[in-house]
Amino acid sequence: STISANLTAALSEKKKRVMQIGCDPKHDSTRLLMAGKDQRTVLEYLRNTNEDERKLDDIAEHGYGGCICVEAGGPEPGIGCAGRGIISAFELLEQLGMNAVELDFVTYDVLGDVVCGGFAVPLRNNYADTVYIVTSGEFMSI
Numbered sequence: 160s161t162i163s164a165n166l167t168a169a170l171s172e173k174k175k176r177v178m179q180i181g182c183d184p185k186h187d188s189t190r191l192l193m194a195g196k197d198q199r200t201v202l203e204y205l206r207n208t209n210e211d212e213r214k215l216d217d218i219a220e221h222g223y224g225g226c227i228c229v230e231a232g233g234p235e236p237g238i239g240c241a242g243r244g245i246i247s248a249f250e251l252l253e254q255l256g257m258n259a260v261e262l263d264f265v266t267y268d269v270l271g272d273v274v275c276g277g278f279a280v281p282l283r284n285n286y287a288d289t290v291y292i293v294t295s296g297e298f299m300s301i
Contacts, residue, residue: 162293163268164191171224175263178219179226180252182245184233188268192222200232201248215255227260 160183167179168191181188186200204218222228231248267287 160188160268161191163188163266167192167226167266168223170264171226176261177226177264177266178262179228179266179268180248181230182267182269184244186230186232189222189228189230192226192228193220198228198230200230201251202232202244205247205251213251213255215257219252219257
């Protein structure tokens with residue numbers, strides 16, 4: 160998450176239009192970009208908002224340098240599949256018109272311990288052109 164957030168921040172400082180999608184059920188990917196704010200997740204939004212009341216601005220918030228931040232979230236621990244949550248998040252973003260937003264880069268902060276095929280969604284559904292795998296055991300890895 161630290162690497163993704165720093166990459167998003169650096170690209171935003173270069174005046175690039177960047178969106179970061181946090182795909183970790185803990186939904187902590189964008190916290191650094193949102194000045195510590197705990198962002199509402201797409202899955203919470205799906206559970207608690209009527210279909211006819213949903214808007215893109217409710218789940219895609221602006222953070223550091225104008226970047227767009229989205230947190231997919233996950234199911235309650237022990238219930239459901241986090242990968243399925245990512246699929247649901249991407250489907251809702253499409254339904255709400257995220258594809259119409261002009262972006263230079265989209266970064267996906269995908270959980271490293273892949274336990275479900277849903278985590279491969281950015282690749283499988285052609286949401287990503289390039290993938291970089293970065294590993295680190297420390298919080299301040301950049």
